[in-house]
Amino acid sequence: MPNLRFTEKALSDWMRSDAADSEIVISSRVRIARNLQHYPFPMLASNEQSEEVLNKLSEVLQYDDVHAFGDFHTLDLIDIDDLDKRVLVEKHLISPSLVNESRNGAVILSEDESVSIMINEEDHLRIQCLYPGFQVKEAWEKASAIDDAFEAHVDYAFDDRRGYLTSCPTNVGTGVRASVMMHLPALVMTQQIGRILTAVSQVGLTVRGIYGEGSEAMGNLFQISNQITLGQTEQEVIDNLHSVVLQMIGHERTARERLITDSRLRITDRVMRSYGILSHAAIVDSKEAAQRLSDVRLGVDLGLLDGLSITVMNELNVMTQPGFLQKTFGEDMRTDERDIYRAQLIRDTINAANQS
Amino acid sequence: MLCQECNKRPATLHFTKIVNGEKTEFHICESCAREKGEMIPGTAGGFSIHNLLSGLLDFEPSGKNGSAGAPPAQSLRCEECGMTYSQFSKIGRFGCSSCYKYFDSRLDPLFKRVHGSTSHVGKVPARAGGRIKVKRQITDLKRDLQESITQEEFEKAAQIRDQIRELEKEIAEE
Ligand SMILES: [Zn+2]
Ligand SMILES: [Zn+2]
Numbered sequence: 001m002p003n004l005r006f007t008e009k010a011l012s013d014w015m016r017s018d019a020a021d022s023e024i025v026i027s028s029r030v031r032i033a034r035n036l037q038h039y040p041f042p043m044l045a046s047n048e049q050s051e052e053v054l055n056k057l058s059e060v061l062q063y064d065d066v067h068a069f070g071d072f073h074t075l076d077l078i079d080i081d082d083l084d085k086r087v088l089v090e091k092h093l094i095s096p097s098l099v100n101e102s103r104n105g106a107v108i109l110s111e112d113e114s115v116s117i118m119i120n121e122e123d124h125l126r127i128q129c130l131y132p133g134f135q136v137k138e139a140w141e142k143a144s145a146i147d148d149a150f151e152a153h154v155d156y157a158f159d160d161r162r163g164y165l166t167s168c169p170t171n172v173g174t175g176v177r178a179s180v181m182m183h184l185p186a187l188v189m190t191q192q193i194g195r196i197l198t199a200v201s202q203v204g205l206t207v208r209g210i211y212g213e214g215s216e217a218m219g220n221l222f223q224i225s226n227q228i229t230l231g232q233t234e235q236e237v238i239d240n241l242h243s244v245v246l247q248m249i250g251h252e253r254t255a256r257e258r259l260i261t262d263s264r265l266r267i268t269d270r271v272m273r274s275y276g277i278l279s280h281a282a283i284v285d286s287k288e289a290a291q292r293l294s295d296v297r298l299g300v301d302l303g304l305l306d307g308l309s310i311t312v313m314n315e316l317n318v319m320t321q322p323g324f325l326q327k328t329f330g331e332d333m334r335t336d337e338r339d340i341y342r343a344q345l346i347r348d349t350i351n352a353a354n355q356s
Numbered sequence: 357m358l359c360q361e362c363n364k365r366p367a368t369l370h371f372t373k374i375v376n377g378e379k380t381e382f383h384i385c386e387s388c389a390r391e392k393g394e395m396i397p398g399t400a401g402g403f404s405i406h407n408l409l410s411g412l413l414d415f416e417p418s419g420k421n422g423s424a425g426a427p428p429a430q431s432l433r434c435e436e437c438g439m440t441y442s443q444f445s446k447i448g449r450f451g452c453s454s455c456y457k458y459f460d461s462r463l464d465p466l467f468k469r470v471h472g473s474t475s476h477v478g479k480v481p482a483r484a485g486g487r488i489k490v491k492r493q494i495t496d497l498k499r500d501l502q503e504s505i506t507q508e509e510f511e512k513a514a515q516i517r518d519q520i521r522e523l524e525k526e527i528a529e530e
Binding site: 041044144147148151158162163165173194231233234 | 357451453
């Protein structure tokens, strides 16, 4: 029986800490892509070959130097049912392509869920470190140390000139993708976001809106990540992302201060309306939930609301997603029923937070 | 910034696509993206970076209107995994690490477009890194050996030869 406690609660342990700048930066993530020498990449690997890759990489976990990073749990994708897979995706612990395209895919999770190691995804090995708040440097250091520990036991596909060889040409070189998830409501409200995102994309970074089920946009959440993996050192990539995000935090802060000085009443009204709806509504679809939760999160940060914390808001972001709702209330749920349960869950969570 | 398709909703998706060296920027909202059936990150069957890449890889100057005769790039094939360059340019993914070697002649322009650079300057695996260092040492010693022989310093040459053998043994053992 696989260990499925990872899908039972919405919040990973690490989310419960008070992290740096967590009112604006929700999480920091670093992913390192690696492949073993002498095996075709997962897309072309035979069943036997991908099984060998899985065994080889799982064995590495038994060594003490890898074990030093914590207790790990290996979950074979084949043992996990579809709903649990979906919840793992919603918690960002595995990627959709590990679910949809992988053969002999597996994920190795650390006890606190901050480390997630995917096997036979697009590449043989993907080491991911996911930290709360603005900790992209810390996430890189941890991921890199785990990479070193693996490298001591297996031969990576590496080339003097091209660096670490990956399945996709967009990852070759360092194989490092660092990203930061930001909540930027004030920059959106003051209509500065377009200008800032354009500037960001001109320094080798990409920006994506965050999507829930299908293509429903989530409220004012943006993921900033590096585009370049060849010709820059890992340190340069991390430093560049770090300094750009730092500037964006500054801009968002200034915009929030301006909102509260210039339009206190208007912003209070908006926050309170959203709070009122979330604490009383009987039907809330995912799009409305995302937007209202964004308003309330802003209200918490601006000190307009008591009782709620950023941690509760993080929890609600994950809990209101379809997979999690089904996990909590039952699998055979139509979309309209889901909206009713979503409303109930939000009401209950807000009330519980207010009473504690 | 407004969506370039509907000019109503704010653009939330930003992409740069490069075809035939020509850069095109896309700024669209998610409902227009959904309507066009593409460019939705993180969903199965929808947009993927590989769709974009295949446009990027298709930069053969003669390939515009299906001109006669296959361009030379399309005859490249990886002897390790069997992938052809034309398959690679369609799916935007390599089949194995040897593809990098067999397609090497076509890769510099691609990497230049994607990354603005063609060679790695970052981390090197510790063990392979050691091997690379030893290989460089051997190359240097071989040059010294040649020189010693030309200078008729045979005793020194013998020493260098032993050193080279030692290092070659070191690499072979790994
Ligand atoms: Zn539009
Ligand atoms: Zn190949």
